[in-house]
Amino acid sequence: xxxxxxxALLFHHYGxxxxxxxxxxxxxxxISASTTGExxxxxxxxxxxxxxxxxxxxTGHLLELREKVDAVLVPRVISQHRGTKACPKYLGLPDMARxxxxxxxxxxxxxxxxxxxxxxxxxxxxxxxRDLGATGKAAAEAVSRMLDSLRPLEPQRSAGxxxxxxxxxxxxxxxxxxxxxxxGLLDRVRSMxxxxxxxxxxxRRDVRRQLRTLDxxxxxxxxxxxxxxxxxxxxxxxxxxxxxxxxFACGPGSMIGALIEDExxxxxxxxxxxxxxxxxxxxxxxLTRIEAFLDMLKHISRTAPPGRRPRGGxx
Amino acid sequence: xxxxxxxxxxxxxxxxxxAWRLGLETVETPVFSEETMEIxxxxxxxxxxxxxxxxLGSFVQVLELGADTLVTGGGHGPCRFGYYGEIQRRILxxxxxxxxxxxxxxxxxxxKAFHDSLRSLLxxxxxxxxxxxxxxxxxxxxxxxxxxxxxxxxxxRGLETEPGATDEALAEAQGIVSGAxxxxxxxxxxxxxxxxxxxxxxDNARPYLRVGLVGEIFVVLEPFFNFxxxxxxxxxxxxxxxxxxxxxxxxxxxxNPVFGYTEQAVAQAAEPYLSHxxxxxxxxxxxxxxxxxxxxxxxxxxxxxxTCMPEVIAKGVLSRVAAELDVxxxxxxxxxxxxxxxxxxxLEALLDLAWSKRKFVRGLAESRARA
Numbered sequence: 001x002x003x004x005x006x007x008a009l010l011f012h013h014y015g016x017x018x019x020x021x022x023x024x025x026x027x028x029x030x031i032s033a034s035t036t037g038e039x040x041x042x043x044x045x046x047x048x049x050x051x052x053x054x055x056x057x058x059t060g061h062l063l064e065l066r067e068k069v070d071a072v073l074v075p076r077v078i079s080q081h082r083g084t085k086a087c088p089k090y091l092g093l094p095d096m097a098r099x100x101x102x103x104x105x106x107x108x109x110x111x112x113x114x115x116x117x118x119x120x121x122x123x124x125x126x127x128x129x130r131d132l133g134a135t136g137k138a139a140a141e142a143v144s145r146m147l148d149s150l151r152p153l154e155p156q157r158s159a160g161x162x163x164x165x166x167x168x169x170x171x172x173x174x175x176x177x178x179x180x181x182x183x184g185l186l187d188r189v190r191s192m193x194x195x196x197x198x199x200x201x202x203x204r205r206d207v208r209r210q211l212r213t214l215d216x217x218x219x220x221x222x223x224x225x226x227x228x229x230x231x232x233x234x235x236x237x238x239x240x241x242x243x244x245x246x247x248f249a250c251g252p253g254s255m256i257g258a259l260i261e262d263e264x265x266x267x268x269x270x271x272x273x274x275x276x277x278x279x280x281x282x283x284x285x286x287l288t289r290i291e292a293f294l295d296m297l298k299h300i301s302r303t304a305p306p307g308r309r310p311r312g313g314x315x
Numbered sequence: 316x317x318x319x320x321x322x323x324x325x326x327x328x329x330x331x332x333x334a335w336r337l338g339l340e341t342v343e344t345p346v347f348s349e350e351t352m353e354i355x356x357x358x359x360x361x362x363x364x365x366x367x368x369x370x371l372g373s374f375v376q377v378l379e380l381g382a383d384t385l386v387t388g389g390g391h392g393p394c395r396f397g398y399y400g401e402i403q404r405r406i407l408x409x410x411x412x413x414x415x416x417x418x419x420x421x422x423x424x425x426x427k428a429f430h431d432s433l434r435s436l437l438x439x440x441x442x443x444x445x446x447x448x449x450x451x452x453x454x455x456x457x458x459x460x461x462x463x464x465x466x467x468x469x470x471x472r473g474l475e476t477e478p479g480a481t482d483e484a485l486a487e488a489q490g491i492v493s494g495a496x497x498x499x500x501x502x503x504x505x506x507x508x509x510x511x512x513x514x515x516x517x518d519n520a521r522p523y524l525r526v527g528l529v530g531e532i533f534v535v536l537e538p539f540f541n542f543x544x545x546x547x548x549x550x551x552x553x554x555x556x557x558x559x560x561x562x563x564x565x566x567x568x569x570x571n572p573v574f575g576y577t578e579q580a581v582a583q584a585a586e587p588y589l590s591h592x593x594x595x596x597x598x599x600x601x602x603x604x605x606x607x608x609x610x611x612x613x614x615x616x617x618x619x620x621x622t623c624m625p626e627v628i629a630k631g632v633l634s635r636v637a638a639e640l641d642v643x644x645x646x647x648x649x650x651x652x653x654x655x656x657x658x659x660x661x662l663e664a665l666l667d668l669a670w671s672k673r674k675f676v677r678g679l680a681e682s683r684a685r686a
Contacts, residue, residue, distance in 0.1 A: 048631040050622060050648060076591060085393040085594075092593040092628035099588065099635035216401040216418070219391050246362075251624040254362035255398050262405040276362075 004030045004069035006061030012174040021146040025134035032061040035180035044279045053247035071106045078113035080221035167194040168233045171245030199229035206232045220252045234269045241271040241297040248278035319382035321370040324536030325561045336450040342382040347539035352651045365620035366533040389418040393594035460505045462562040462573040472549025474517040527607030528557040529600045530618035558603030597625030608640035613669040621650035
């Protein structure tokens with residue numbers, strides 16, 4: 001039996017755990033290939049026209065897997081940390097997948113509620129493993145292996161203090177790390193002589209410290225991470241500037257985008273540029289803007305003495 | 316302290332009632348207009364949904380009318396609504412307005428948070444908790460009466476023999492209830508108001524369509540954004556039933572006294588299509604659509620603000636509901652650019668479709684009977 005995993009959305013966060021879960025109960029995980037132009041187009045055609053770009057990309061990956069697997073795994077991710085909730089799109093993702101029509105294989109959707117008591121949500125995974133033919137012992141083993149690979153989520157990609165000319169690239173991991181969706185943003189920044197730094201490289205402790213300064217708590221976890229990291233960069237001046245990457249029709253993204261812009265305009269901050277991606281985004285447009293932004297940052301760093309970085313900001 | 320609250324259907328009636336009971340000084344928020352939307356869209360983040368822009372616009376207008384305390388809802392769900400107040404406060408401050416923003420937390424966030432935010436609006440410090448709860452409960456029971464009257468009016472409008480008779484009766488009935496203070500008075504007023512509604516002359520013999528109205532509460536309740544769908548349908552002889560009501564959201568424990576189906580019943584109906592809460596009114600939209608379809612409604616109209624997260628999920632799921640339960644569902648996504656003509660054309664097409672479907676089904680039954 002083959003179970004498909006779309007390489008989209010939260011796969012970029014929890015993919016390792018999900019594949020190791022399937023592996024350890026002897027099921028071959030089939031992960032869709034990296035996003036291509038066709039995947040984006042087929043997703044945009046088949047998904048509801050109003051959903052955000054990442055969900056469209058997810059749909060494209062799902063369709064990609066359709067012929068190759070006996071079932072697809074779309075966990076229902078409810079929360080990541082206590083006191084936060086996932087974006088509604090994740091909550092309804094399995095149901096959206098089921099309503100997509102077309103001969104889609106069965107959708108397996110165990111709950112993943114990391115803020116809840118572990119025993120409660122892992123129960124669904126254990127049951128799923130049993131349904132897929134694993135013994136009770138193997139099921140428990142699979143669940144614990146999945147939990148193990150979720151734990152070191154933290155410092156994974158952090159490569160120590162950035163060197164050279166660090167520029168923050170803030171955005172959802174499934175946008176930033178998807179080369180097609182972000183149009184190779186990280187590589188482009190790198191090729192222009194800057195060092196891209198992403199939000200998960202900022203230690204959680206620093207993120208939390210910044211979040212405490214907000215008047216109202218943000219209730220979405222990934223967005224908390226982005227806001228905390230961006231504020232940390234700005235207030236410690238640890239990067240030269242921030243590129244905030246958002247996708248078209250992203251609900252939480254529209255809120256924190258406004259929040260970040262407002263925070264930056266209220267006190268001396270590093271420069272900020274907002275980029276909105278959608279399925280029509282063209283490379284040339286993005287390239288020009290990033291070039292211009294980096295040129296500006298370099299100009300500032302040449303003219304302003306270190307430690308006395310620019311004031312103002314805004315979009 | 317001059318308090319202003321955003322407009323949303325019968326919410327203004329509630330505020331008026333509470334102000335009267337607790338001695339609050341309020342400023343009436345102007346009805347939504349093109350101007351409100353212009354102000355709101357100019358200030359709000361581009362991809363924020365319509366309610367944020369609309370409410371922001373009307374906050375600017377009401378501040379100009381002399382309000383100094385803005386009240387808005389909070390919450391901790393996954394919907395963006397919970398963060399609106401904060402974003403609006405920041406934008407208005409940047410615009411140089413001076414005011415106080417009170418985010419009224421629903422009791423589900425925590426009784427203390429709810430109590431504290433409510434208390435900060437009271438003019439006198441020493442209103443006893445018991446008195447406060449008592450007044451809130453009375454207002455709540457009044458809201459239920461208001462919404463039930465409105466529900467009755469939506470059913471009558473399509474059947475009335477004299478155009479405007481229903482609206483006249485509704486206005487009078489609301490007037491009767493508005494004056495009631497104690498529980499007993501509310502009960503007496505309710506009976507009297509219902510009697511008034513019963514006097515609307517109706518023609519039951521004429522065939523009529525039944526249309527269910529679901530969607531995000533703000534656009535469903537505010538006539539400016541749904542192009543006054545209730546009257547529009549009424550003029551075409553359509554009986555309308557609405558799944559979302561103010562009373563259902565404020566009455567605790569998910570009893571939904573106006574819609575008539577508890578939260579559990581709604582979740583159960585939605586279960587085969589959407590099996591988890593998605594924030595906002597998403598689950599209600601799906602569950603209510605299923606309930607309407609099962610009750611044999613001819614069509615369902617789904618209103619949502621453009622990019623509304625919970626409703627976009629519901630919209631995706633509704634296509635399956637429509638196919639499997641064989642009911643036409645029209646999703647209308649509304650933003651500041653939506654034009655009346657476009658919406659009305661689609662609604663007309665929906666009604667045509669519903670009529671022809673009925674004829675088709677009847678024809679099918681007749682040919683079966685003959686065979």
